[in-house]
Amino acid sequence: MSSDHSAQTALVDSTIRLETFTGVDIELRIAGVYIRGIARLIDDAIRFLIVSALFALLIPTGNIGLGLAAVAGFFVWWLYNVLFEVLNNGITPGKHYMGLRAVNADGTPIGWTNAVIRSTLLVADFLPFGYLTGIATMTLTGTHQRVGDIVAGTIVVYNRPRKVRQIADLHRAIPVPEGLTAEDRLLFLSFQERISDLSSERAIELAETLLPLLGKQGQEAVIEVLAIAQGIRIGT
Amino acid sequence: MQIEQLQVALKPRTMWECADLGTKLALRWFPSLAIAWLLIALPFLFIAMQFERFLIQLLFLWWFKPLYERTVLMALSILIFDGRLTIRGILRGFTDTRLWFYLTLFRFSWRRSENTPIDALEELDFTTQSQRRQWLYASDNRIAVIVTSFGLMIEAIIVLALIALFYFFTQSDFNSAYAGALKILNINEIGKQESTFLLSAIFIAMGVSAVFYVSVGFATYLNRRTIKEGWDLELGFKKIVNRLGVLVLSAALVLPGLEAIARESASDVEAVLSEVLDAPEFNQTKTITVPEHLSEYVHDLFRVEDVEPSRIQVGIGSRVVSWILKFILISSLIVAFVFLIYKFHATYGSGVLRRRAKGSDFTQSIRVKSLPANVLQTIQQHWLNQEIRESLSLLYSASVIYVDAKFTCNIKECDTEGECIRKTRDIQADARDTLLEITQLWMQIAYAKATPSEERFRSALQRFEKHVAPA
Numbered sequence: 001m002s003s004d005h006s007a008q009t010a011l012v013d014s015t016i017r018l019e020t021f022t023g024v025d026i027e028l029r030i031a032g033v034y035i036r037g038i039a040r041l042i043d044d045a046i047r048f049l050i051v052s053a054l055f056a057l058l059i060p061t062g063n064i065g066l067g068l069a070a071v072a073g074f075f076v077w078w079l080y081n082v083l084f085e086v087l088n089n090g091i092t093p094g095k096h097y098m099g100l101r102a103v104n105a106d107g108t109p110i111g112w113t114n115a116v117i118r119s120t121l122l123v124a125d126f127l128p129f130g131y132l133t134g135i136a137t138m139t140l141t142g143t144h145q146r147v148g149d150i151v152a153g154t155i156v157v158y159n160r161p162r163k164v165r166q167i168a169d170l171h172r173a174i175p176v177p178e179g180l181t182a183e184d185r186l187l188f189l190s191f192q193e194r195i196s197d198l199s200s201e202r203a204i205e206l207a208e209t210l211l212p213l214l215g216k217q218g219q220e221a222v223i224e225v226l227a228i229a230q231g232i233r234i235g236t
Numbered sequence: 237m238q239i240e241q242l243q244v245a246l247k248p249r250t251m252w253e254c255a256d257l258g259t260k261l262a263l264r265w266f267p268s269l270a271i272a273w274l275l276i277a278l279p280f281l282f283i284a285m286q287f288e289r290f291l292i293q294l295l296f297l298w299w300f301k302p303l304y305e306r307t308v309l310m311a312l313s314i315l316i317f318d319g320r321l322t323i324r325g326i327l328r329g330f331t332d333t334r335l336w337f338y339l340t341l342f343r344f345s346w347r348r349s350e351n352t353p354i355d356a357l358e359e360l361d362f363t364t365q366s367q368r369r370q371w372l373y374a375s376d377n378r379i380a381v382i383v384t385s386f387g388l389m390i391e392a393i394i395v396l397a398l399i400a401l402f403y404f405f406t407q408s409d410f411n412s413a414y415a416g417a418l419k420i421l422n423i424n425e426i427g428k429q430e431s432t433f434l435l436s437a438i439f440i441a442m443g444v445s446a447v448f449y450v451s452v453g454f455a456t457y458l459n460r461r462t463i464k465e466g467w468d469l470e471l472g473f474k475k476i477v478n479r480l481g482v483l484v485l486s487a488a489l490v491l492p493g494l495e496a497i498a499r500e501s502a503s504d505v506e507a508v509l510s511e512v513l514d515a516p517e518f519n520q521t522k523t524i525t526v527p528e529h530l531s532e533y534v535h536d537l538f539r540v541e542d543v544e545p546s547r548i549q550v551g552i553g554s555r556v557v558s559w560i561l562k563f564i565l566i567s568s569l570i571v572a573f574v575f576l577i578y579k580f581h582a583t584y585g586s587g588v589l590r591r592r593a594k595g596s597d598f599t600q601s602i603r604v605k606s607l608p609a610n611v612l613q614t615i616q617q618h619w620l621n622q623e624i625r626e627s628l629s630l631l632y633s634a635s636v637i638y639v640d641a642k643f644t645c646n647i648k649e650c651d652t653e654g655e656c657i658r659k660t661r662d663i664q665a666d667a668r669d670t671l672l673e674i675t676q677l678w679m680q681i682a683y684a685k686a687t688p689s690e691e692r693f694r695s696a697l698q699r700f701e702k703h704v705a706p707a
Contacts, residue, residue: 012264013245014257032256034386034452098252128400130393139259139448140566158253179480187472194248198466201625201681206466209473213480218623 016143018107026107029158031100033138036156040131042094047080081119085110091159099160105143105153114152121148173230177213185232192229195222239467241317244458246468251379254459258383258452265315267573269447272311272326277304281439290423290431294438301442302338302348306330308450309356316454319648329356331658334365347373349453350380357652360679364686372460379456387449394441395434402433607634612701624687631700632678635671638704639663653679666703674700 018026051073058065058072084092090102090110102110102118110118125134125146134146143155176185195203207214207221216224239246243264249257262269280300284293310329314321329335334355338348345351354360354368373380399417407413420430462468608614611634618627636656640647643663647656653675660668674696680686688696 011243011245012257012260014249014253014260015245029253030256031252032259034255034259034382035252037386038382128404129397130389132393132397135390135393136566139263140569142260142263144256144259158250177480180476184472184476187469187476190248191466191469194463194466194469197463202465205625206469206473209470210477212477 028107028155030144031098031156031158032144033135035098035100036138036144037131037135039092039094039098039100042097043080043092044094046093047077050076050080078119081122082112082115085115085118086112095156095159099158100156101159102154102156105155107157110154114154117152118148118154121146121151124148172227173234174224174227176228176231188225188229188232192226192233195226238317239471240474241319242458242467243316243318244455246458246462246471248463248468249459251456254456255379255383255452257459258455259448261312261316261455262448262451265312266447268315268321269308269311269451270443270573272307272321273304273443273446275323275326276307277439277443280304281435284435285432290426290435293431293435297435297439297442299343300339301446302335302343302352303330304442305348305446305450306332306335306352306356308446309352309454312451312454313353313357316458328655328658332356346384347380349383349449350456352450353454353457358654358679364680372457372464380453383449383452387445390448391438391441391445394444395437398437398440399434607637612697612705615697619693625681627693628674628678628681628688631696632674635674635700635704638706639667639671642704642706643667664703666699670696670699670703 014032015027015029018028054072054076055066055069058069061068081092085102088096091100095101102115104110104114122134125131125137125148127133131146134148137150138144138146141150143149145155149155180188191206198206203222204218207225208217210221210225211217214221214224244257244261280297280303284297287293287296306329307326310326311321314325319325332355338345338352342348350373351369354365354372358365358368360368399420403413403416403420404410407416420426420434423431423434426434608630611630615627615631615634618624618630632653636647639645639660643660645656645659645663647659651659657672657675660671677688677692677696680688
């Protein structure tokens with residue numbers, strides 16, 4: 001019925017747009033508390049295993065071994081994140097498994113200073129229990145930053161690109177109508193990629209939305225939209 | 237549902253991105269959602285406190301969680317479609333009989349967060365509902381289990397953190413704080429005061445967790461419908477038509493003239509461009525101040541000339557200050573939350589919340605005019621062309637519009653099928669039953685892809701003509 005959208009507030013979105021110096025917008029998919037929580041559990045489990053192994057190896061050598069194990073354990077616990085994040089492009093094993101990456105807030109790779117700050121402030125994030133401070137700040141900040149991230153000026157983003165489906169080259173291509181923006185063209189491509197998810201009735205319904213523009217109905221409308229998408233894809 | 241009204245950026249998301257979106261939804265409307273939760277949960281807390289044994293108090297409070305969550309879901313479903321939140325709207329979720337299954341048979345279901353939106357908002361029969369769930373969540377259903385596990389973990393963390401904070405702030409030394417915290421966790425020997433404190437801590441944890449739990453479930457539901465029904469494509473295509481529909485028509489009328497003008501002016505383009513580029517607007521310089529450590533990066537990456545590094549040190553100090561400011565902001569939000577509870581109580585108590593204004597005759601007239609000139613003929617034509625969905629969609633829309641115009645039922649554009657039925661409960665019996673039958677036909681084709689028999693369609697059409705359509 002009515003589609004009046006006056007006085008509309010910003011839509012809730014899980015991504016943020018970052019404007020670069022060149023004026024090109026970059027879309028950053030910032031990772032939230034759930035996926036980061038799983039990545040943290042994996043990293044903590046690995047750190048725990050390494051430290052336990054160190055203790056198991058060094059304790060039998062006596063008090064000196066115990067002291068060495070304690071010092072080494074501390075450095076392993078603390079440097080684990082720092083080394084992986086700086087030397088492995090912001091990716092710890094836990095983040096790698098979950099497809100995440102820590103970067104600076106402007107999208108650039110993380111450096112030594114920021115990595116050290118992030119790692120050191122994990123303690124603050126843990127307080128008072130079970131990373132509650134970190135969970136709270138990640139939830140309250142729009143960019144899902146824990147205390148370490150806020151202080152270091154870093155964020156954690158999804159590292160895996162969205163899956164792009166293979167399109168069978170079955171559709172004929174027609175020239176792309178004039179006046180379509182880049183965003184509009186993406187919609188046509190998206191329709192082509194996702195048509196297998198849609199029921200045939202729904203695909204027709206969607207294609208017929210473009211009736212005033214294309215003048216086609218039913219299956220013909222779907223074929224026309226697919227042909228335009230193919231035209232965009234091969235650059236007619 | 238009117239997807240144009242949705243306050244969410246629609247796009248296909250991964251299950252993790254859905255969880256992030258749910259977190260943002262919860263954050264955007266946290267005060268309203270928390271108040272909706274408290275509305276039902278608080279009386280249950282008071283009842284729970286009447287029991288003697290702590291474990292029974294806890295079990296009682298925990299068992300009815302699906303009830304409290306339903307209010308959050310209803311509140312979110314109203315807010316997300318830019319609707320106005322009312323007590324009546326929030327409590328509407330309790331009319332759904334399936335809710336009682338979540339308090340009995342399905343109480344231990346791990347998938348409650350993603351299933352309840354289907355139950356509460358679509359109101360399908362049991363068979364259709366089951367098919368609908370399978371169709372909607374078939375390819376991606378892990379997130380509900382993860383969110384439930386995470387919710388339980390968060391509840392435990394909040395409770396333990398509150399206990400730790402309480403004892404570490406109230407006891408003079410670490411040992412007595414530690415002993416106090418251990419004592420309260422020994423629930424077999426817990427005292428009256430400690431049990432009240434522990435139950436309150438659990439209550440707070442449940443409330444915080446419920447808002448996020450429901451929001452993530454709802455975000456997942458929206459995402460699955462976006463993927464399966466192409467909601468984002470529909471909105472995008474409509475925008476294209478709105479923008480280009482008129483342009484295409486205009487272009488067809490003036491194209492020959494435009495071509496001639498274009499030919500004539502082609503030779504002048506270069507001259508005009510040079511003139512424009514020489515204009516003062518294109519020769520202004522702008523000084524961008526960047527932190528020293530970024531200057532080289534800016535120069536190399538963006539080829540910006542004459543980058544002058546600033547002497548501003550963006551170091552730990554200023555970031556700590558920013559963190560402190562954020563801490564103050566969060567504290568202010570908590571105070572604001574308490575204030576909102578007070579305000580909500582005051583507003584509701586004084587009866588300021590009223591029912592939404594009824595649709596005017598003018599709006600109803602516009603709606604009626606939006607239908608085709610000969611509705612019956614168009615419906616039949618679609619049916620004969622095997623365009624079953626279009627036929628039933630028009631039959632349903634026309635029925636709702638005519639019934640609303642005839643009986644003034646205050647049906648809104650964002651109302652679901654169930655809401656339309658509810659709002660027409662008190663109208664003339666024939667019209668009500670006809671609308672009910674037509675709604676069932678529409679929901680079967682829309683959600684279960686089930687085509688009704690010719691006989692049933694004809695019967696519904698006859699009843700529509702007799703009881704609903706204007707003479």
